[in-house]
Amino acid sequence: MSQKPHADHIYIEALLKNDSRVLSKVYEKYSHKIVSYVRKNSGNADDAQDIIQETLVTIYHQAKEKNFILTCPFDAYFYLLCKRRWLNELKKRGNNRVTILEDEASIKDEHLEQVEETELFEQQSQLFESKFKELGAKCQELLKATFKIKKMEEVAELLGVTYGYARKKKSQCMGQLTQLVKNSNEFQQLKDY
Amino acid sequence: MEELRYIEFDNYLNNELVGEELTSFEKRLQSDADFKQEFEIYKSLNSSLSSKFENEKDEQALRQTLNDLGSKYIKTTKKETKVIPLFNYKKLLVAASIALLIGFFVFKNGNPVYSDFSNHNNLDIVARGDSNNTKSKAEKAFNSKNYIEALKQLTTLSNEHPNDVEIQLYKGISLLELNKYSEADAIFEKISTGSSAFTTKATWYKALNYLKQKKFEDCKRVLKTIPEAAEEYEMAQKLLGEL
Known part of the structure; x- marks a missing residue:
């Protein structure tokens, strides 16, 4: 991975650092276009605000977990992500009167690639999260503690079990979760992506 | 194996x-x-x-920042409070009637939003002479709308007092405020089907949970189950009228 960050990568860094000064530029420069797109397509300013926020939070997670590097201009990348998220939302609300999708042909392939990377990341995280919630309460509790505390010795102490038992339980629960993910339809679809 | x-x-x-x-x-x-x-x-x-x-905590902090920026840059309509000189009252009247018309128009066409109905009663669980620190922290956080902190304290409390429905309810409200819809829904569902003094309040919040997610049909369905005798009936009817 020898990707060269685009100058706009500062916005990604700002998300990681929760730097409100730089983030305010995102809202100042880019939010109007998104608000007007959402408004034109059966939404309101509240919807647009949600769309923008959820998109930014997704990018934040991708950067945190996968060290996402932005290699194209933020404007095109962000606008397309928000647009597609809004169209998805409309579908979810059962609104089929979706109007024109402005032509995406003007989007360069490399931009589209980054957009799709982010979307794939989100779909995967959502799948994992929803399967996690299907686990039994005990497993959820143990895994949560494991991932938050990191040190298995402390997890064991917190839950009042032995270190060996905590380790064994952790891999059992993770095994169950692996099976849930592997056998889900969504996973098959993600694989084909 | x-x-x-x-x-x-x-x-x-x-x-x-x-x-x-x-x-x-x-x-x-x-x-x-x-x-x-x-x-x-x-x-x-x-x-x-x-x-x-x-990164759960960092995510919440980021969301707070984005929320603030969002309301600053996106919903600018409410913020502009220009001072209008008194002698210009005619213009003011015209402006007011236009605003009224627009307001009416928006009201008729737009769907109601969560924030119009989300005035929570203050959390009031510290009894006189009671020195439970967690309780007062929870109260302080919840009443000052710091829901991240409130959720933390209320979670501790709900583990200590698993049968205290009020604590559960406010934990649910905090989750709702933090957009953790499914967790919130689970709590409201449990309370609303129980036999405490908070059943209709929980039903009301179950509806608000749908409202915030813009699931209007589900919201309506739940609102209709609120009985006439309930304290929440009036609000429920108002919201139903707008949906």
């Missing part, structure tokens, strides 16, 4: 496999497609969940 496989995955990811164990594990990764697929899933799950839980 299967269990051993996951223990091995875990040990491998922790760099705890050595010597022959390590060699044979890596060999199997190359030769056994099913084994490799499960390992890849296990590894992704590990990385995804660990990042998610580790």
